[in-house]
Amino acid sequence: MATAKLISGKEVSDEIRSRLKETVANLSIVPKLAIVQVGGREDSNVYIRMKKNFAESVGGTSIHVQLPNTTTQPELEKVVQKLNQDKSVHGIIVQLPFDSIELIDAHEVTNMIVPEKDVDGLTVINSGNLLHGKLGGDHSYKPCTPNGCIELIKKSGVPIAGARAVVIGRSQIVGSPMAQLLVWNNATVTICHSRTKNLPEICREAEILVVAIGKPLFVKKEWIKPGAVVIDCGINSISDPTKKSGQRLVGDVDFDEAKKVASYITPVPGGVGPMTVAMLISNTVDSAVRVSKSK
Amino acid sequence: MATAKLISGKEVSDEIRSRLKETVANLSIVPKLAIVQVGGREDSNVYIRMKKNFAESVGGTSIHVQLPNTTTQPELEKVVQKLNQDKSVHGIIVQLPFDSIELIDAHEVTNMIVPEKDVDGLTVINSGNLLHGKLGGDHSYKPCTPNGCIELIKKSGVPIAGARAVVIGRSQIVGSPMAQLLVWNNATVTICHSRTKNLPEICREAEILVVAIGKPLFVKKEWIKPGAVVIDCGINSISDPTKKSGQRLVGDVDFDEAKKVASYITPVPGGVGPMTVAMLISNTVDSAVRVSKSK
Numbered sequence: 216m217a218t219a220k221l222i223s224g225k226e227v228s229d230e231i232r233s234r235l236k237e238t239v240a241n242l243s244i245v246p247k248l249a250i251v252q253v254g255g256r257e258d259s260n261v262y263i264r265m266k267k268n269f270a271e272s273v274g275g276t277s278i279h280v281q282l283p284n285t286t287t288q289p290e291l292e293k294v295v296q297k298l299n300q301d302k303s304v305h306g307i308i309v310q311l312p313f314d315s316i317e318l319i320d321a322h323e324v325t326n327m328i329v330p331e332k333d334v335d336g337l338t339v340i341n342s343g344n345l346l347h348g349k350l351g352g353d354h355s356y357k358p359c360t361p362n363g364c365i366e367l368i369k370k371s372g373v374p375i376a377g378a379r380a381v382v383i384g385r386s387q388i389v390g391s392p393m394a395q396l397l398v399w400n401n402a403t404v405t406i407c408h409s410r411t412k413n414l415p416e417i418c419r420e421a422e423i424l425v426v427a428i429g430k431p432l433f434v435k436k437e438w439i440k441p442g443a444v445v446i447d448c449g450i451n452s453i454s455d456p457t458k459k460s461g462q463r464l465v466g467d468v469d470f471d472e473a474k475k476v477a478s479y480i481t482p483v484p485g486g487v488g489p490m491t492v493a494m495l496i497s498n499t500v501d502s503a504v505r506v507s508k509s510k
Numbered sequence: 511m512a513t514a515k516l517i518s519g520k521e522v523s524d525e526i527r528s529r530l531k532e533t534v535a536n537l538s539i540v541p542k543l544a545i546v547q548v549g550g551r552e553d554s555n556v557y558i559r560m561k562k563n564f565a566e567s568v569g570g571t572s573i574h575v576q577l578p579n580t581t582t583q584p585e586l587e588k589v590v591q592k593l594n595q596d597k598s599v600h601g602i603i604v605q606l607p608f609d610s611i612e613l614i615d616a617h618e619v620t621n622m623i624v625p626e627k628d629v630d631g632l633t634v635i636n637s638g639n640l641l642h643g644k645l646g647g648d649h650s651y652k653p654c655t656p657n658g659c660i661e662l663i664k665k666s667g668v669p670i671a672g673a674r675a676v677v678i679g680r681s682q683i684v685g686s687p688m689a690q691l692l693v694w695n696n697a698t699v700t701i702c703h704s705r706t707k708n709l710p711e712i713c714r715e716a717e718i719l720v721v722a723i724g725k726p727l728f729v730k731k732e733w734i735k736p737g738a739v740v741i742d743c744g745i746n747s748i749s750d751p752t753k754k755s756g757q758r759l760v761g762d763v764d765f766d767e768a769k770k771v772a773s774y775i776t777p778v779p780g781g782v783g784p785m786t787v788a789m790l791i792s793n794t795v796d797s798a799v800r801v802s803k804s805k
Contacts, residue, residue: 322642339638346637346690347617347682377707385693387642394701395641398680401705403712406689410696412672417698 219445219477222367224486228493231366232273235500239274246275246503248306248334248496249298253291254284254314262492263310269496275503278304288319295327305506306334306499331505334498335359337388345392348399356498361393363490364425364446365400371479373423373444376401381421383407383414383434383467389427389448397423414438426467436472445473445480448487514740514772517662519781523788526661527568530795534569541570541798543601543629543791544593548586549579549609557787558605564791570798573599583614590622600801601629601794626800629793630654632683640690651793656688658785659720659741660695666774668718668739671696676716678702678709678729678762684722684743692718709733721762731767740768740775743782 239246248270250263263279270277280294291309298307307328313319330340336358344355357365368375380402384390390406397404407417409428418424418438426434427448439445449467466483474480481487534541543565545558558574565572575589586604593602602623608614625635631653639650652660663670675697679685685701692699702712704723713719713733721729722743734740744762761778769775776782 339642340634341638342641343634343636343638346641346686347634348680348686377705379707379712385643391641391643391693398686398701398703401703403700403702403706405698405700406693407698408693408696410672411698412674417674 217475219474219480220371221474222370222444222446222479222481222486224363224367224481224489227366227370228363228489231493231497232269235273235275235497238500238504242500242503242507244503244507246270246273246305246496246500247303248275248277248308248499249280249301249304250277250308250310251280251282251291251294251298252310253282253286253319255281256312256314259310259312259314265492266308266495269492270499273496273500275496275499284315285317286315286319287317288324291319291324292327295324299327299329299332302506305332305502306495307332308335308495330355332502334495334502336362336392336498342387342392345395345399348395350396350399356501357396357494358388358392359494359498360389360427360448360487360491361396363487363494364393364448365396366490366494367446367481367487368423368444371444373479375423378402378422379405379420380423380425381405381407381418382425382427383411383418384427384429384448386427393425393427393448397425428467430467431465432467432469434468434473436469436476439473439476441476442478443476445477446487447481447483450483450488512770514769514775515666516769517665517739517741517774517776517781519658519662519776519784522661522665523658523784526788526792527564530568530570530792533795533799537798537802539798539802541565541568541600541791541795542598543570543572543603543794544575544596544599545572545603545605546575546577546586546589546593547605548577548581548614550576551607551609554605554607554609560787561603561790564787565794568791568795570791570794579610580612581610581614582612583619586614586619587622590619594622594624594627597801600627600797601790602627603630603790625650627797629790629797631657631687631793637682637687640687640694643690643694645691645694651796652691652789653683653687654789654793655684655722655743655782655786656691658782658789659688659743660691661785661789662741662776662782663718663739666739668774670718673697673717674700674715675718675720676700676702676713677720677722678706678713679722679724679743681722688720688722688743692720723762725762726760727762727764729763729768731764731771734768734771736771737773738771740772741782742776742778745778745783 336356415438431451447466447468455463631651726746742761742763750758
């Protein structure tokens with residue numbers, strides 16, 4: 216039986232790392248990412264460590280502003296404003312979700328980041344540019360996870376232009392920007408979500424299927440068109456008595472079965488995950504390059 | 511042979527006019543729309559007259575700032591900034607395309623309008639909110655033509671939630687925001703464009719088909735799923751020797767044939783057209799209501 220080829224996010228992100236390292240080596244300034252955290256969620260700590268490590272591995276640097284869980288929104292906003300003004304900082308992210316005893320509007324805080332430092336690409340201005348098909352350009356960043364997915368699809372060699380793509384999920388962070396990136400890469404895109412009827416049937420139309428719905432092993436083998444490229448943005452913890460921890464990580468796609476029909480598929484972990492961090496640091500380096508050119 | 515029922519934009523926009531008239535009658539302030547024009551294109555003059563007339567017909571008012579075709583971008587920006595600050599003005603639009611001998615960046619000028627007066631709903635901030643599913647709300651307006659289409663679909667009585675919708679076109683003004691409005695009305699949406707392959711086949715999947723591609727009589731009867739709702743945003747002038755003017759207006763859909771298979775269809779003219787103006791004045795009245803409430 217044929218088996219899909221794996222698209223390794225690990226491998227592609229390492230390629231990006233090498234490319235960025237070269238860029239940074241030729242820069243007269245050191246790209247700096249500021250990470251703002253409220254509280255100390257363990258999962259956030261892991262992600263932040265990955266971001267810091269990646270930044271350093273390409274010759275960049277980072278500052279981690281860790282605020283207590285008693286921080287109020289005005290206090291947090293003051294921190295972001297200061298980073299907006301700090302000329303040594305090229306990218307700013309606020310690590311979500313906040314671990315806070317105060318009521319903080321994550322949307323409002325995120326939108327305080329000036330567009331030219333919004334390396335997560337999640338502010339409303341970056342999103343509007345994306346809807347308008349203004350990708351990249353001077354003060355615009357592509358959101359990291361969707362942009363990482365595009366890189367993985369490109370790695371497969373399957374052309375995006377003219378392909379039928381289906382995106383399951385319409386979140387602000389993944390699904391909605393993903394669909395737009397595919398549209399502006401000239402795919403014909405169908406957006407599915409919790410209210411979609413006949414989801415398996417619609418999935419089967421996809422030559423490129425991107426799943427970002429947050430339900431473990433949700434997409435079955437029968438939903439996948441033979442030969443499709445399958446990109447799995449899910450990362451879910453399920454119980455597994457055979458593991459020491461009693462748990463294992465799975466995606467939104469039933470990987471073991473799906474790989475029997477797909478042509479290319481991303482594993483979980485090691486697929487989309489590493490790409491998010493790589494694209495974040497790539498955006499930060501881009502920002503530093505712009506600053507350096509404008510000098 | 512069965513024939514599709516017409517969805518009359520004229521009728522729906524008249525209903526909206528009556529509703530707005532009542533709202534304005536109960537307001538202590540007069541909703542005011544500012545229209546900024548550069549040069550004097552004849553088609554723009556016609557549209558501006560329609561907007562002014564609609565505003566007045568509901569008890570609102572308008573100011574028409576007509577600038578010479580020698581206006582520079584900084585001069586134009588100064589005008590917009592002044593209107594941004596003018597408390598008597600509730601909505602601002604810049605009439606596109608400009609008729610100017612100067613190089614003016616329409617995108618930049620449009621984006622100078624403050625979000626709370628962006629009644630065309632076309633600034634990048636409004637577009638970002640739309641991509642994020644933040645519809646309406648305090649400082650957010652739905653773009654007029656797509657929102658008019660939603661009203662027309664609702665008028666048909668066919669449920670949007672769960673329906674398969676296909677949008678042909680991905681323009682900033684119609685196609686792209688249209689797809690988002692349908693997504694957030696819970697349709698499963700496919701976005702098609704010039705690079706789409708097998709367009710007729712994909713069209714036939716649509717229970718709701720919205721066409722905004724600017725090609726006269728482009729969509730044929732055979733492309734339409736029997737019983738579909740067809741919304742035609744096109745407005746094209748083609749030659750017609752039987753007419754005194756030698757021309758007539760047609761949409762992007764081959765209306766005479768399409769009406770034989772659709773369940774509901776919009777005519778051109780008299781379909782989407784009147785709705786754009788109605789939604790613009792509806793947004794302007796909404797803005798005035800907000801201002802009045804905040805007093």
